[in-house]
Amino acid sequence: MFQSFETLASPEHGAGRLAQLRAALKKADVQGLIVPRADVHQGEYVAERDQRLQWLTGFTGSAGLCVVLPDVAGVFVDGRYRTQVKSQVDLAHFTPVDWPETQPGDWIKAHLTTGRIGYDPWLHTPAEVQKIEDALAATGVKILPAPNFIDQIWADQPAAPQGKAFVHPLEFAGESHADKRARMAAELAAAGQGACVITLPDSLCWLLNIRGADVPRNPVMLGLAILHADGRLDLFADAAKFDDALLAHLGPDVTLHAPDALLDGLSRVQGKIRLCKKTAPLAVGRHLTQNKIPFDWGDDPCQMAKACKNAAEIEGMRSAHLRDAVAMVEFLAWLDGASDLTEIAVAQKLEGFRRATNALHDLSFDSIVGSGPNGAIMHYRVTEDTNRPIGENELLLVDSGGQYVDGTTDITRTVARGDPGQEARECYTRVLQGTIAISRLRFAKGRAGRDLDGFARWPLWQAGMDFDHGTGHGVGAFLSVHEGPQRLSYTSDVPFRAGMILSNEPGYYREGEFGIRLENLIVVVDAPPMGDHRPQLAFETLTWVPFDRRLVVVDMLTAGERDWLNSYHAEVRARLEVRVSAGAVEWLRAATAGV
Template identity: 65%
Template sequence: MFQTFDSQASPDQGPPRLAALRQALSASGLAGFIVPRSDVHQGEYVAKRDERLQWLTGFTGSAGFCIVLPEIAGVFIDGRYRTQVKAQVALSDYTPVPWPEVRPGDWLRENLSSGVVGFDPWLHSAEEIARIREALAGTAVTLASSANLIDAIWPDQPAPPMAPAFVHPDALAGETSAEKRQRLSEGLRAQGQRAAVITLPDSLCWLLNLRGGDVPRNPILHGFAILHDDGKVTLFAEAQKINNEVRAQLGPDVTLAQPSDFAAALRGLQGPVRIDHSTAPLAVSEILTEAGIAFVWGDDPCRLPKARKTAAEIQGMREAHLRDGAAMVEFLYWLDQQPLETVTEIDVVRALEGFRRATNALHDISFDTISGAGPNGAVIHYRVTEETNRVLSRNELLLVDSGAQYLDGTTDITRTMPIGDPGDEARICYTRVLQGMIAVSRARWPVGLAGRDLDPLARYPLWVEGQDFNHGTGHGVGAFLSVHEGPQRLSRSSEVPLEPGMILSNEPGYYREGAFGIRLENLIVVQEAPALGDNRPQLNFETLTFVPFDRRLILAEALSPGERLWINAYHAEVLAKLQSRLSAPALAWTQAACAPL
């Protein structure tokens, strides 16, 4: 099993650890300290060594931070974690803060009259710190770079990960590393820049056609890179991770160095140097400033090219999704055969991973499977443990959000199923969520629109009934890389224009705390839309995920003719694409599951 079911949250450990941090604060002369979820690479996914927020507070979510002051410790969490945080932190000592509704600078203004708040400049982007400083302007509260106080009090902090890097074949990437480096360096020269600093692990893996295993579930290599304007690269990664095959893949134009050499290499650059304001650690610009080296703020040069998948990557993702779709259908068939009240949430996780392993192509799961029955389904990023595990009870909903890493692609799919008869209210809510997913799937739009422009399509069926969901409609997805990938998103906060080749999730939901959760998710890829009308350039989506929706939860009479046409066509395509990949019993089940509404 890739997934384990141990409890990672330790609410009881939070108060003594908070007390130790406050002692360190007092000794350092600081009035506060910021503890983020991020690591030095500013990626969403972190190694065990970098789980500082979890170690301090008990909160295990993938985003958030804590600001510790002498009298209050605020744990800032977004809408996905409002329910989860209350179960994972000691509410006697930690105060959940709704973020981004409440900004950290404004919160500091309200809770601290004066003093210096410390932060580790390797764990925060320049953009993040600038926003807080702007909010504190005119007050007696300031921010200052500091040594990391968590590392100083964490006695058994795990060692850094040392997983070996491995080659990602050019045939799956659709472009060689040399071609990528040459293309990106031409962009640097065109803008008069001598080098670009790359700190995101998935960016350097994409650029060099490498993969690794330094964080769970996502095949990335920890390291930094400097791309020079002549197409050469300096890669800062632990030498023991780089074997002879990888060394040969990198070629003579990639120089290897240790991560400990990174700061010195920055001081030796010639400017202007490009730094990403939103993803590079603030320490990078501080080092360049101290060395008197000119730099400019600009996007990580890999992010947009990485998001625009090649034809080879899209074809690999199609194949990965058909393989994964067949495994999902075998799982759904299995689930339907189990007697009521005999299966637990953990049984679901184990069974689903087993069907994916049976493909003989599974590299890893792409994240810990969310298997939430009844009220647990309302915890948006629920992770089942031995302590929280419950039997799937009669007449409730089961939400399963899962994915896989295959060498040719990354998958992420959510389906919600009835256990017995969950009642008409569940069907009504399920149908609204399905209508939102269909609206996004059917969308076509003018070139130049961003994720924020499409996000309302998924919410409208819920909005008209006074309902909504507290997460984005979709995130970017990598090709055998991170299951959450930027900069593309379907979100009211996303201003990045959607472009052909970008892969996103389409996952509206609805959650009723203490009762049930509903989410439906397919992956989709942006493509040029066929010409219509006056031939204005437009885009639309190709669906990658092919797994039936549960007809027992669909109120067909509530669907419009166009919605019913879409779901029937989708189910016909599911059957056509998967029938040769299924066992006989699962195929018979799928034929019934895909019958026209």
């Protein structure tokens, strides 16, 4: 099994560790510390060694931070984790804070009038630090670079990961890494820059057509790089991760260096260096400034190029999703006939169906299997301690995905166990209407996630409902299941471009009762000309798995919504009928009948 079910949160350790930390801060004459969920690479996913926020507080979510002050410690979490955090931290010692509604700088002002607050400059971006500094500018509180106090007191901190890296084949990458480096280097040269720093693991792996095993569920290698304007690349990573075949793949224009040699390498760059304020650690910018090395702020050139998938990557994603859909249909057919189940049993069975494809590299994240009230915990991870029998007459939310060498999948279906009641069906239908609305959209080129997100919420808004997460995130091609910079979210101003892949996943969550989320992956495509022929974009659906017709209140659907659902189900049946087992065909035909 890829997924394990041990309990990762340890709130019982929080008080002792917090006391240790405060003692270390007092000894250093520092009144506070900012503890992020981040590593030097500034990606969303971190290795066990870098789970400092989890170690200190018990909170296991994928985003957040803790601000430790002498008398209070705030754990900042967004809408996805506000239910989860309350069960994972010791509430007698840690205070959950709604973020981003409350910003760290403003919270610090409300709890401290004077003093020094430390932060590790390798674990924060310049943009993050600047925002806090601006908020504290007129106060007696200062934030300053400091040693990593968590690492000093974490006695059994895991070692840095040394997963073996490997080649990502050209047939799936669609472009050689030499051509990618030349394309990114040309952008630097055109901007008058001699090099750029690359810190994001998925950017680095995409650029070099390699994958790795340093972070659970994400096939990335941790490393840093300097890309020069002539296409050469200095790679700073552990040599133990590279075998002869991979070194031959990288070739003579990629030079391997020790992981801690980045700052020395920057001193040898000819010309200005591009540094991304949103993704590079502040320590790099401080080094450049202190050593009078010229640099410009600018975006990581790989991010947008990686986001706009080429034809080979899109075709690989289509193939991966079709394969994954077969596994999902086999699973859903089994689930409908199964009884006396637990959440762990469901997660194990689902992984088994994906493994049966003989193509599964890994899960794309730990499967979320939440029954009844656990479905309302948006990023719920079932453990041996929380494992719940799946009851009758309730909803079961299953959010899961696979990593295949040709693509990454992410799908959520909420299904009925028995009769969950009319109100649950109406809520489900409103969420489905949001999914359909996004799927049917045509929109002008230049529009961003903030322009489209409301379409997914409108059916819920009409009933006074909403959900506290973005409608969708970017998705990589055999890379991170969460990928930037594109998002289908009211907070995103990144314009959509053809080739971008996103999730389409509105939801509704009633704490203590049930959760509903429905998710397909979609790819941005050029829309066929119509009207006055203004350039428009649309979404092509990649996911082909039935929705639960038993939960659809058909009378709530418009004619257009009903037509879309029937057309989608007909396409699901046509694509999968010849691929699923004989035992699942009957279930599939019933599940995709018209409404």
